Amino acid sequence: MSGVIHLVTEIPGPRSRALLARRSRAVPRGVPAVTPIAIVHAEGSVITDADGNHLIDFAGGIGVVNSGHRHPEVVQAVRMQLDRFAHVGFPVSTYEPYVELAERLNQITPGSHPKRTFLVNSGAEAVENAVKVARYYTGRQAVVCFEHGFHGRTNLALALTSKVFPYKQGFGPFAPEVYRIPFPYCYRCAERQKGASKEAGACCMGNRAKLEQIFADTADPDSVAAIIMELQLGEGGFIPAPPEYVTALAAFARDHGILFIVDEIQTGFGRTGRLFASEHYGLVPDIMVMAKSLGGGLPLAAITGRADVLESCHVGGLGGTYGGNPLACAAALAVLKVMETEAIPSRSARMGERIRSRFSQWAAHHTCIGDVRGLGAMIGMELVERDTQAPDPALTQRFLSAALERGVILLSAGTYGNTVRVLAPLTTPDAILEEGLDAMEQALKSVAS
Ligand SMILES: Cc1ncc(COP(=O)(O)O)c(C=O)c1O
Numbered sequence: 001m002s003g004v005i006h007l008v009t010e011i012p013g014p015r016s017r018a019l020l021a022r023r024s025r026a027v028p029r030g031v032p033a034v035t036p037i038a039i040v041h042a043e044g045s046v047i048t049d050a051d052g053n054h055l056i057d058f059a060g061g062i063g064v065v066n067s068g069h070r071h072p073e074v075v076q077a078v079r080m081q082l083d084r085f086a087h088v089g090f091p092v093s094t095y096e097p098y099v100e101l102a103e104r105l106n107q108i109t110p111g112s113h114p115k116r117t118f119l120v121n122s123g124a125e126a127v128e129n130a131v132k133v134a135r136y137y138t139g140r141q142a143v144v145c146f147e148h149g150f151h152g153r154t155n156l157a158l159a160l161t162s163k164v165f166p167y168k169q170g171f172g173p174f175a176p177e178v179y180r181i182p183f184p185y186c187y188r189c190a191e192r193q194k195g196a197s198k199e200a201g202a203c204c205m206g207n208r209a210k211l212e213q214i215f216a217d218t219a220d221p222d223s224v225a226a227i228i229m230e231l232q233l234g235e236g237g238f239i240p241a242p243p244e245y246v247t248a249l250a251a252f253a254r255d256h257g258i259l260f261i262v263d264e265i266q267t268g269f270g271r272t273g274r275l276f277a278s279e280h281y282g283l284v285p286d287i288m289v290m291a292k293s294l295g296g297g298l299p300l301a302a303i304t305g306r307a308d309v310l311e312s313c314h315v316g317g318l319g320g321t322y323g324g325n326p327l328a329c330a331a332a333l334a335v336l337k338v339m340e341t342e343a344i345p346s347r348s349a350r351m352g353e354r355i356r357s358r359f360s361q362w363a364a365h366h367t368c369i370g371d372v373r374g375l376g377a378m379i380g381m382e383l384v385e386r387d388t389q390a391p392d393p394a395l396t397q398r399f400l401s402a403a404l405e406r407g408v409i410l411l412s413a414g415t416y417g418n419t420v421r422v423l424a425p426l427t428t429p430d431a432i433l434e435e436g437l438d439a440m441e442q443a444l445k446s447v448a449s
Pocket residue numbers: 062122123124125127150151152153230234235263264265266267291292
């Protein structure tokens with residue numbers, strides 16, 4: 001076997017197909033299976049399926065394994081914790097891994113002001129809790145979110161999520177007092193297409209007058225508890241917000257007593273070439289929500305924020321049975337150590353340069369690549385129809401299947417389902433990265449004009 005990709009059967013092979021058949025009889029189809037493979041082992045950036053195929057994982061468990069599958073330090077930390085205790089319930093008995101993790105997150109998130117952290121189980125739960133706290137602290141009800149944003153699938157998180165199908169259709173009613181404003185999606189911005197701001201490279205929404213106008217049409221700023229934002233959209237298509245927009249919005253929020261909640265669930269823990277995307281913007285959020293790669297594969301999410309905001313809630317107002325599970329906290333402490341000892345954010349920045357350069361080379365030959373964008377290793381490319389630049393989700397699906405046939409697991413993103421995104425573990429060795437990118441290039445040639 002020369003490289004990593006080693007296909008002993010077609011994808012999916014007979015064993016994967018058999019498990020998928022059992023799955024379809026036991027699990028509702030609403031829970032999607034975006035690849036037709038069944039997995040038996042994962043290590044670093046490589047997945048072994050039930051048929052013995054070795055595949056390169058550029059999906060990274062949907063952004064969960066920035067530190068790689070089964071990082072030895074994470075495995076060791078979880079094993080050691082399992083030998084002590086697996087659960088007591090933090091509301092019942094205090095344990096050190098939770099407290100230490102809260103201390104660490106208070107330290108490493110932007111801003112040197114006093115902070116507090118509490119832990120929950122999933123990204124959606126962190127989002128719900130952040131909004132809950134912001135409402136309590138401000139005594140206001142409205143929450144402002146973004147077109148193309150994704151914040152999870154529980155009821156309030158779903159109200160904050162933008163994309164209708166498949167997430168929202170038929171699942172209403174949604175939580176009230178949620179207001180949505182446009183995300184600065186430069187590639188499809190009407191002003192930019194007219195050429196208005198393209199030359200200056202400026203964001204046409206990144207100024208105070210425009211923000212005042214947007215809010216005048218949407219929600220009274222003085223009734224808004226919080227704005228929640230992904231600085232680079234994840235599920236919404238890997239679209240980074242222009243810095244001037246974020247700066248203007250943060251100032252607008254501050255002037256109106258609106259809390260700025262930054263959703264770093266997908267952008268966090270090195271993905272964007274910094275530990276947190278907020279650092280690219282010099283932004284100090286009032287509240288930050290984190291999940292995914294925090295737990296290194298174990299379910300864990302965190303709400304970190306200004307001490308005065310988080311301390312405002314009464315005793316018993318926050319918490320849950322499983323939040324801050326000891327095994328997950330032990331894993332997270334190991335992840336944070338790895339972030340530092342293996343300089344994961346700088347590796348991500350270097351990896352991102354390599355991915356961007358390959359994508360840009362392909363874009364020079366294939367007019368179906370409309371846009372290449374992203375921060376650090378959080379790079380995506382938007383596939384479009386050649387003449388109209390209309391989104392091409394069908395081509396995107398053909399590309400993902402062609403990549404899988406060549407041994408690379410990839411995901412799409414975007415409201416129009418036409419962005420190919422890379423969420424490879426940030427520990428991926430250069431040779432494996434190149435092998436995966438070579439396979440992607442072959443896949444692109446096979447489907448694109
Ligand atoms: C930015 C963002 N916020 C929230 C969530 C929801 O997280 P979870 O699926 O853990 O509930 C996701 C999940 O993809 C996400 O990408």
